[in-house]
Amino acid sequence: xxxxxxxxxNNCVSPEDAKEELLNECESVWKHMEECQxxxxxxxxxxxxxxxxxxxxxxxxxxxxxxxxxxWQKRSPELISTNPDVxxxxxxxxxxxxKNDLEMVLSTIQSKNKQLEEDLKxxxxxxxxxxxxxxxxxxxxxxxxxEVQQLPNTRAFQELQNKMSKLRxxxxxxxDALGEFLEEHFPLPERGRSAIKKNSSEEPAVxxxxxxxxxxxxxxxxxxxxxxxxxxxDDSFWPPYIELLLRYGIALRHPEDPxxxxxxxxxx
Amino acid sequence: xLREKKSFKISILKNVEASLAHVDANxxxxxVCFLVTGVGRVNYCSVEMNAIWKLGEVYCSPVLFCELExxxxxxxxxxxxxxxxxxxxxxxxxxSALSFGTLMRNSADD
Numbered sequence: 001x002x003x004x005x006x007x008x009x010n011n012c013v014s015p016e017d018a019k020e021e022l023l024n025e026c027e028s029v030w031k032h033m034e035e036c037q038x039x040x041x042x043x044x045x046x047x048x049x050x051x052x053x054x055x056x057x058x059x060x061x062x063x064x065x066x067x068x069x070x071x072w073q074k075r076s077p078e079l080i081s082t083n084p085d086v087x088x089x090x091x092x093x094x095x096x097x098x099k100n101d102l103e104m105v106l107s108t109i110q111s112k113n114k115q116l117e118e119d120l121k122x123x124x125x126x127x128x129x130x131x132x133x134x135x136x137x138x139x140x141x142x143x144x145x146x147e148v149q150q151l152p153n154t155r156a157f158q159e160l161q162n163k164m165s166k167l168r169x170x171x172x173x174x175x176d177a178l179g180e181f182l183e184e185h186f187p188l189p190e191r192g193r194s195a196i197k198k199n200s201s202e203e204p205a206v207x208x209x210x211x212x213x214x215x216x217x218x219x220x221x222x223x224x225x226x227x228x229x230x231x232x233x234d235d236s237f238w239p240p241y242i243e244l245l246l247r248y249g250i251a252l253r254h255p256e257d258p259x260x261x262x263x264x265x266x267x268x
Numbered sequence: 269x270l271r272e273k274k275s276f277k278i279s280i281l282k283n284v285e286a287s288l289a290h291v292d293a294n295x296x297x298x299x300v301c302f303l304v305t306g307v308g309r310v311n312y313c314s315v316e317m318n319a320i321w322k323l324g325e326v327y328c329s330p331v332l333f334c335e336l337e338x339x340x341x342x343x344x345x346x347x348x349x350x351x352x353x354x355x356x357x358x359x360x361x362x363x364s365a366l367s368f369g370t371l372m373r374n375s376a377d378d
Contacts, residue, residue, distance in 0.1 A: 054328065
């Protein structure tokens with residue numbers, strides 16, 4: 001406070017004069033503003049054309065931006081005032097503003113940092129838990145492996161194995177019987193007319209496969225991929241046999257694609 | 269005194285589009301901002317997001333989205349609007365409504 005008073009007494013300009021000066025400046029600026037306002041009012045209003053809104057707006061933007069640009073080019077930095085008191089006060093205000101802004105930035109960044117730290121901790125915790133789960137699961141896996149190795153020694157297992165082998169043999173017998181039956185009653189069409197075939201254009205490019213093989217393909221596809229039991233029909237399937245299977249309900253067509261078919265699921 | 273800025277609540281798009289035709293063209297140089305509320309509940313939106321975006325495009329004005337029920341977003345949007353109002357009223361030296369509008373547009377397009 002003492003330094004301020006000393007400065008004041010040393011200058012020729014007193015605080016009242018400074019206030020006078022500022023008030024005069026305000027008055028002149030206000031008058032200038034009033035003139036501009038009246039000019040603006042005279043310009044009147046214009047509305048935008050419906051048809052070409054964007055174009056007209058953009059042209060207006062261009063005009064306004066060039067006008068502003070020229071205005072900026074003309075301007076040169078002007079002194080606010082030569083009065084040291086005024087400058088001092090203004091300086092203090094500016095610095096205060098800057099200080100407030102920086103404090104805001106600081107607090108924002110600090111809270112962000114805290115947030116990130118919390119996130120990091122949470123992620124680390126999760127990671128630790130996941131590792132624990134992994135360890136437990138590997139332990140369980142080990143134990144089950146050991147158990148499995150000991151399994152063959154039990155009697156129940158042996159009995160199951162016997163049953164399995166018996167079933168396998170039965171399955172082989174059934175398949176052989178089926179194969180013989182099919183060969184006898186549903187043979188492939190004979191190629192007796194080879195001389196005539198050379199002249200006709202109806203030469204099958206692919207060798208036909210037996211009904212047995214068709215059925216094998218269908219069964220294999222159904223058993224291996226029950227969710228995708230459809231087999232694409234190609235030229236090696238003799239069409240009459242396909243019709244036979246479809247008509248007797250042994251096979252089904254794909255509902256949308258006529259070139260695919262599947263075995264009926266008799267086992268479900 | 270001329271009104272510095274208008275904010276539109278787009279509840280019925282046609283009304284807004286009709287009234288936009290009567291606005292003085294000079295406002296669209298950075299003094300108009302579209303404010304869309306009720307963006308949180310997707311099932312109850314009566315206006316297409318595409319239509320809103322196109323509106324902003326055609327009138328070369330920014331679009332702000334706000335959910336009035338949430339206090340945080342409400343406060344943040346209010347602060348943004350206040351800032352824009354300050355600039356449009358000329359209270360921030362060195363930044364005009366037009367230059368600010370151009371700034372916002374360029375950063376939004378990138």
